[in-house]
Amino acid sequence: MSARPELVVLSHLDWDWVWQRPQQLVSRLACWYDVCFVEEPRRRPDLVEPRLAMDTGIVTTVRLELPGPAERLGYDDPDAAGYADLLAVLAGPPPSNGRIVWAYTPLALPIGEALAPSTLVYDVMDDLTSFQHSSPNLPLRHLALLRSADLVFTGGRSLHAKVLAHRRDEVHCFPSGVDCDHYRPARTMRRSGSRPVAGYVGVIDERVDLELVEALAALLPDWDFRMVGPVAKIEAAALPTRENVTYLGKVGYADLPRVLATFDVALMPFALNDATRSISPTKTAEYLAAGLPVVSTPVADVVADFGRFVEICDDALSFAAACRRSRAATIDSPALEQHLAGYDWQRIVEQMLELVAKTGVMRTAATDVPA
Numbered sequence: 001m002s003a004r005p006e007l008v009v010l011s012h013l014d015w016d017w018v019w020q021r022p023q024q025l026v027s028r029l030a031c032w033y034d035v036c037f038v039e040e041p042r043r044r045p046d047l048v049e050p051r052l053a054m055d056t057g058i059v060t061t062v063r064l065e066l067p068g069p070a071e072r073l074g075y076d077d078p079d080a081a082g083y084a085d086l087l088a089v090l091a092g093p094p095p096s097n098g099r100i101v102w103a104y105t106p107l108a109l110p111i112g113e114a115l116a117p118s119t120l121v122y123d124v125m126d127d128l129t130s131f132q133h134s135s136p137n138l139p140l141r142h143l144a145l146l147r148s149a150d151l152v153f154t155g156g157r158s159l160h161a162k163v164l165a166h167r168r169d170e171v172h173c174f175p176s177g178v179d180c181d182h183y184r185p186a187r188t189m190r191r192s193g194s195r196p197v198a199g200y201v202g203v204i205d206e207r208v209d210l211e212l213v214e215a216l217a218a219l220l221p222d223w224d225f226r227m228v229g230p231v232a233k234i235e236a237a238a239l240p241t242r243e244n245v246t247y248l249g250k251v252g253y254a255d256l257p258r259v260l261a262t263f264d265v266a267l268m269p270f271a272l273n274d275a276t277r278s279i280s281p282t283k284t285a286e287y288l289a290a291g292l293p294v295v296s297t298p299v300a301d302v303v304a305d306f307g308r309f310v311e312i313c314d315d316a317l318s319f320a321a322a323c324r325r326s327r328a329a330t331i332d333s334p335a336l337e338q339h340l341a342g343y344d345w346q347r348i349v350e351q352m353l354e355l356v357a358k359t360g361v362m363r364t365a366a367t368d369v370p371a
Helices: 021-029 083-091 106-114 138-148 157-164 185-189 210-219 253-260 283-289 300-306 316-327 334-341 345-368
Strands: 006-010 034-038 042-044 051-056 060-067 099-103 119-124 151-154 171-173 197-201 224-228 245-249 265-268 294-296
Touching: 006 021, 006 083, 006 106, 021 034, 021 119, 021 345, 051 083, 060 083, 083 106, 099 106, 106 138, 119 138, 119 345, 151 157, 151 345, 157 171, 157 300, 185 253, 197 253, 197 283, 210 224, 210 245, 210 316, 253 283, 265 283, 265 316, 283 294, 283 300, 283 334, 294 316
Parallel strands: 006 034, 006 099, 034 060, 042 060, 099 119, 119 151, 151 171, 197 224, 197 265, 224 245, 265 294
Antiparallel strands: 051 060
16 A cells, blocks of 8 residues: 555546646646546446546546446536545545545535545636536536635636635645746757748637637738647637648647747737636747747736737737747747746646645644644
């Protein structure tokens, strides 16, 4: 039996999905904890009875699978009502050295409670209530988890301000970080081709301004536009189809430096809507660490945190002009390197661990006070 404490992560994102905040943090937390990464339930047509599927790697992933047509379910789906009890039986009683539950979605709160954590952490990485097709149960569960959590982290300053409207104590802002060593090789791999390339890396969903991409591709017919990442929650027919726009699909995290080395300019063509009002995109620092000039719409956290280093534009004409101008730009500077150092994932994890340890001590002291 391991002497390390347990960490159970309740996530709305699969472990093998796009490598982002949960994976960056949890893969590092696995150096200190035995990690169980719980995923949303789903249906599978090849099953005849429900089961808990488990895979072991850097972390142990667990998901409830039910018979039926292939479909992803939310934690609050009525057919997944037994998920909490199954996981509680699987986990058993909390070990003497503690069980931390780390939630990314408030819909999994019943699971968190069933696991009887010694410390409950809520890492608010997105305003999930603003996303398309979000559960109507999210707003109330979000408030409930904010009340229940021992410790709350927020993934950016806009999210932090929203959370502070409901809770003031033990709320800490940790914008998403970057592993500069992972992306730095892209700088030496870069080779400019005969046609300039502007690229986007990330999930292609309602947060991307597809009309802006279409207009930009029309204004720069001598450029190639590469959209790298899975398409989610939007119809394929909505994607721009110009000859100079290509879709490369999902690319593994290990291959991202090689992909970024093919870009001349990195794009963040985010729509300005409810889904992007509180985002703090991980890709901002990743693009910059890869040595790329970045052109972005005026997302609040991007302007506040990286406005010195990113071209901010609000329409296709200014985007096109910024792409032409940025192609020849040199972004390497001591100021940028120092700025990126403040977003180092390892540093963020260590700061989070200090807060978790402090919260655990405070909670133990509180429970030890005689009645």
